[in-house]
Amino acid sequence: MSGRGRLVAAAGILVLGFLLAVGLLEARVQEAAQASVKPAAAAPGPEKPAAVRPARERMAAYVILGWVWFSIGVLLWILRLRVREADRVHRMGWVRAGEAGPKRSEH
Amino acid sequence: MKALRAWTEDRLGIRPVAAFLAKKEVPCHKHTVLYYTGSSILFFLGIQIVTGVLLALYYQPTLAEANASVVRIMTEMPLGWLIRSVHSWSATFMIALVFVHLMGIAFTKAYRKPREATWLTGVLLLGSSLAFGFTGYLLPWDELSLAATKVGTNLPKALPVIGTWLTRVMRAGDDVTGDTLTRFFIVHVSVLPLALLAILGVHVFLVQRHGMSVPLEAERDKIKLPWLPFWPNFLLREAGVWLVLLGVLLTVAVFLAPGIGPQADLMAPAPEGIKPEWYFLFMFQTLKLFPARILGLNGEMIAVMIMMAGMAAVLLLPFIDNRPLERKGKVITGLAWAGLAYAVGLSIWSLL
Numbered sequence: 001m002s003g004r005g006r007l008v009a010a011a012g013i014l015v016l017g018f019l020l021a022v023g024l025l026e027a028r029v030q031e032a033a034q035a036s037v038k039p040a041a042a043a044p045g046p047e048k049p050a051a052v053r054p055a056r057e058r059m060a061a062y063v064i065l066g067w068v069w070f071s072i073g074v075l076l077w078i079l080r081l082r083v084r085e086a087d088r089v090h091r092m093g094w095v096r097a098g099e100a101g102p103k104r105s106e107h
Numbered sequence: 108m109k110a111l112r113a114w115t116e117d118r119l120g121i122r123p124v125a126a127f128l129a130k131k132e133v134p135c136h137k138h139t140v141l142y143y144t145g146s147s148i149l150f151f152l153g154i155q156i157v158t159g160v161l162l163a164l165y166y167q168p169t170l171a172e173a174n175a176s177v178v179r180i181m182t183e184m185p186l187g188w189l190i191r192s193v194h195s196w197s198a199t200f201m202i203a204l205v206f207v208h209l210m211g212i213a214f215t216k217a218y219r220k221p222r223e224a225t226w227l228t229g230v231l232l233l234g235s236s237l238a239f240g241f242t243g244y245l246l247p248w249d250e251l252s253l254a255a256t257k258v259g260t261n262l263p264k265a266l267p268v269i270g271t272w273l274t275r276v277m278r279a280g281d282d283v284t285g286d287t288l289t290r291f292f293i294v295h296v297s298v299l300p301l302a303l304l305a306i307l308g309v310h311v312f313l314v315q316r317h318g319m320s321v322p323l324e325a326e327r328d329k330i331k332l333p334w335l336p337f338w339p340n341f342l343l344r345e346a347g348v349w350l351v352l353l354g355v356l357l358t359v360a361v362f363l364a365p366g367i368g369p370q371a372d373l374m375a376p377a378p379e380g381i382k383p384e385w386y387f388l389f390m391f392q393t394l395k396l397f398p399a400r401i402l403g404l405n406g407e408m409i410a411v412m413i414m415m416a417g418m419a420a421v422l423l424l425p426f427i428d429n430r431p432l433e434r435k436g437k438v439i440t441g442l443a444w445a446g447l448a449y450a451v452g453l454s455i456w457s458l459l
Contacts, residue, residue, distance in 0.1 A: 061189060061361050072354045079347045086340045 127315075131337035134321045141211040142319060142341075143348050144204050150349045151201035152307075154356070155239075158194035159296065166246065168292035170285030173248035174370035181367065192364035196356055198240060202386050205233050213424065213443045216436055217320035223425035225317065228310040230422045235303040240384050242295040248288060249368030254377040256291075257283050259387070262394070265408040266415075284373065323435065388454040390414060395457075417446075 116122055133142060165184060167176040180187040209229055212218055218226035245256045260283060263273035279286035325332050335341050383391050397410040420427065428439045 057186070061186070065357060065361050068357055069354055072350045075350055076347055079343055079350075083340065083343045083347075086336075086343060090336060090340055 128338050129336075131315075132334040133337050133341040134319060134325075134332040134334050136322055136325065136332050138211070138215050138322060141208070141215070143345060144208040144211065145314070146345045147348060147352055148201055148204045148208060149307075150352060151197045151204065151356075152303075154197040154353075155194065155201065156300070158190050158197065161190050162194055163296055166292075168246070168289050170248075170288065173246065173288055174367070177247045177367055188364050189360060192360035193356060195365050196360045196363070198243065199385070200352070200356060202236050202240060205236050206386070209233055210443070210447065212320070214440060215320065216323055216428070216439075218425040218428075220425070220429065222313070222317050222320060225310060225313040226425050227422065228306050228313065231306050232303065232310060235299055235306065237386060239295065239299050239303075240386060242291040242299065244384060245283075245288060245291045246295065247367050248371050250371050250375070250378045251368050251381060253283060253371035253373070254381045255383050256287070257377070258381060258391075259383065260287070262407075262411055265405060265411045267408065282373075382457070385454065388457040389450040392453040392457040 133139070162180060165176060165180050165187070167173060177191070180191055182188070184190075212226065212229065241256075241259060245252045260274055260277045263277065264270045266273065275281065277287070277290075278284070279290045320326075321332055324330070382388070393414065394407065394410050397406040399406050401409055424439070428436050430436060
C-alpha cells in the first residue's frame with residue numbers, strides 16, 4: 001500500500017472510531033430518554049420443537065446415525081488403503097524420475 | 108462397455124477434460140489444508156440442493172400455508188424434520204467454510220495477479236450464500252423470521268436516492284407481507300441458484316485456468332514444490348474429508364434440529380430477542396451501536412454506508428493490494444485480522 005493509501009486507511013479508521021465513540025455516547029442518552037415511551041415488545045410465542053415426532057422415528061434416526069458412522073469408519077479405512085497405495089505408486093514415479101535425471105525430489 | 112465409451116466420447120468429447128484431470132497436480136505446502144475448504148463448500152452445496160428440492164416438494168409459499176406446511180414437513184413427513192435440519196445446518200456449515208476459504212485466501216495473498224477475477228467471483232459467491240441465508244430465513248414464516256426480515260429489508264431504506272426503491276423491490280411493497288414471502292421463495296429457489304451456479308462455473312474455471320495458488324515465497328522464487336496427483340491421491344483424501352463432514356453434519360442435524368415458532372402475525376408488535384442468523388450478527392450489532400442521529404446526520408445511513416464501503420473494499424481487495432510478489436502486504440494482513448476480530452467480537456457481544 002502506498003503512503004497515500006496508508007493515509008486514507010488511517011483517516012478512515014479514525015473517522016470510524018470517532019463516529020462509534022460519538023454514537024455510543026448519543027445512544028446511551030437516547031436509550032434513557034426513549035425507555036419510557038418505548039412500546040412493550042411481545043414475548044415470542046412458544047416454539048414448536050423439532051423433537052415432536054414419534055419415538056419410533058426418533059429411534060430410527062439414532063439407528064441410522066449409528067449405521068452412518070459405522071459406514072463412514074469402514075469407508076475411511078478403505079480410503080486409507082487406497083491413498084497409501086496411490087501415494088506409493090506416486091513415490092515410485094518420483095524415484096524413477098530421479099534415477100533418470102540428476103535431480104531427486106524430497107517428497 | 109467400450110462401445111458405450113466411444114459413443115459418449117463422440118458426442119461429448121470429454122477426453123481432454125479427463126486428460127487434464129489426470130495430469131492435474133496439487134502442490135503440497137503449509138497451506139494445503141485450504142484446498143480442502145473449496146471442495147467441502149461444493150459438497151455442502153450439493154447437500155443443500157438435494158435437501159432443498161425435497162423440502163420444496165411439500166413447502167407452500169403462501170401467507171396461510173407457509174408456517175403450516177413447515178410444521179407438516181417436521182411432524183408428518185417421514186424424516187421431514189431431519190431433511191429440514193440437514194438443510195439448515197449444511198447452510199450454516201457452508202457459509203462458515205466460505206468465510207474460512209476467503210479469509211485463508213486473504214491472509215495468503217492468493218488474490219494477487221493473475222487471480223483477481225477468481226477473488227471477485229469468490230466474494231460474489233459469498234454474497235450469494237448470504238442472500239440464500241437471508242431469503243431462506245423468512246420461509247418458515249414465524250414471528251422471529253418476520254421481525255428479522257422487517258429489520259433486514261428496512262436497512263437499504265437508509266441509503267440515499269435508491270434506498271426506498273430498493274426496500275420496495277425487496278419487500279414487493281411498502282411492508283413485509285405475503286407478497287414478500289412469495290418473492291423471497293422465488294429468489295431462494297430459482298434466481299439465486301441460477302446466479303450461484305453461473306458464478307461458481309466461472310470461479311472453478313478460473314481456478315483451473317490459473318492453477319492452485321502456492322505460498323508467496325515459492326511463487327516469487329519459482330520453487331517447484333512437492334506435489335500430489337489430483338487423481339487419485341488428492342481426490343481420495345478429499346473424499347475422506349467429505350465423509351467426516353457428512354457424519355458431523357448428520358450428528359448435529361439429529362441432535363440440534365431447529366424448531367419453528369408460531370405463525371407470523373403481520374399486525375403483532377415485534378417480539379423480544381430478534382436475532383438474525385449468526386453471519387449477520389456483527390452487522391446487526393454495528394447498527395445497534397449507531398444512534399438515530401450523529402452530528403445531525405442520519406445514523407443508520409452512516410452505518411449502512413460504512414458497511415457498504417467495507418464490503419466494496421473486500422470485493423476490490425486485489426486492486427487495493429496490487430503490489431508485486433516481493434511485498435508481503437503486512438498492512439492488509441493487519442487490517443484483515445482487525446476486521447476478523449471486529450466481526451467475531453461484535454457477534455459475541457450481540458449474543459450476550
